[in-house]
Amino acid sequence: MKKIMVDIKNHLMTGISFALPVIIAGSLMVAVAKIIGLAFGAADLNAFAEQDGLSHWLHLTQETGFKIIGLMNYVLGAYVAYSIAGKKGLAAGFTAGLIASLTGSGFLGAALGGLLAGYSSEWVSRKVQITGSAATSVPLIILPFITVGLQVLVMLLLLGDVLSWLNTSLMAWVQQMTEDGTSTVLLAVVLGGMICFDLGGPVNKAAWGTGNVLFLSGVYMPAILVNVAIIIPPLGYAAARFLRPGNFSQTLKEAGNGSVIMGILGISEGAIPFTLKNPAR
Template identity: 35%
Template sequence: MLAVSVMLYGKGAVTDAVADPNLKKLFDIGVAGLTLMVPFLAAYIGYSIAERSALAPCAIGAWVGNSFGAGFFGALIAGIIGGIVVHYLKKIPVHKVLRSVMPIFIIPIVGTLITAGVMMWGLGEPVGALTNSLTQWLQGMQQGSIVMLAVIMGLMLAFDMGGPVNKVAYAFMLICVAQGVYTVVAIAAVGICVPPLGMGLATLIGRKNFSAERARNRQGGTGDGLCWRY
């Protein structure tokens, strides 16, 4: 929505509230989504490790880290730390009276204290400094550096097709977007689209080398590639 509002505004700039208040509201909705993406990313990284009990600790930890400018790197770290903390908290033996409230009350509170505490007094500031240094480096990149970055990001995005390595590269792209460095988005878009398009073309040209099920999935994979859906 943020990108659509800028595109419809037609001046390659942030929508002006006086010139077009409706587009400005659409822009603000997009900004809200981008802001919430940081805690949401951490929450679902934690969910993948320790399920529902990790949602709140990871989201709050990422929000605390973001107050130091840690951004999406902070979200990755908070999600992993919070998920691991909650995973081990769930393994602690407790009296049967407490078992019913552990996953909905005690574990989220203790997990939040630990995860947010690590980000507040430990990792938040250094990760924020790292993100800031990275932003400055990106803004000062020369042509040769951009080509090398494109090669590295392309390899990471295609390495495990949506796995952890891919997610690190994608989070790096989100950091760049949040800091106003949009060159990396074009790099990531190509890196994301090429694998499914390549596989779709391979199943079309060498159909006999693929099972019937994989051949049937060609249309969906090709469509995903065309739509930049990973």
């Protein structure tokens, strides 16, 4: 059992090592666009979506950066599967990332789907043996059909509604607490815990989305709390990386460098490489 857990952790870290440059590149694009915009007195670049010139370019740069960050689930799912099964796991791994994005399960869904994709691809390649001229159909047709089908069955059909229900229920719960006059400290504890619980997953998105929806309705406190909480995990790990560099591998040192930028921008996914290293802690 211990060996299995170590193997799973290594596969997850391999996936993270591929996903990390994607997150950092996207974050840098967003940061540059926002900094230039702020230098010209523009705090919200979305206002320039329909304009021309530099302002429109800044908006497009910001949106491109966010799209690149959005590729994280795809890369994570694909390369977790790749670390287990090689090229034959990529199709199902990318499917895992797609389903994670569609269902809102975030990096947890992508990681779980990537493991399912990798192990199922390895199992199918060993168990399905066809000889003769039809042998080429195994990697091209049979294996992707089974492994992608498993992703649809398990990660979408079985878990999709559960994740959607969880997301909707959490948003309704936060809104109810705000309307009931729950104490600020208790509200901060609940929202902060939700933000940091799964680092970009459905619980995180429920708290963040609810805070910002209420902000647009003139209820400001939840938005303040979630946007303070969202920077704590990445900046905390970044601080640890610089204060105690000897405690971290080269991969996590690079992750810590990126966490500085992602923390400043309020992207909690910057804490994922450290969290996956020791999820229980």
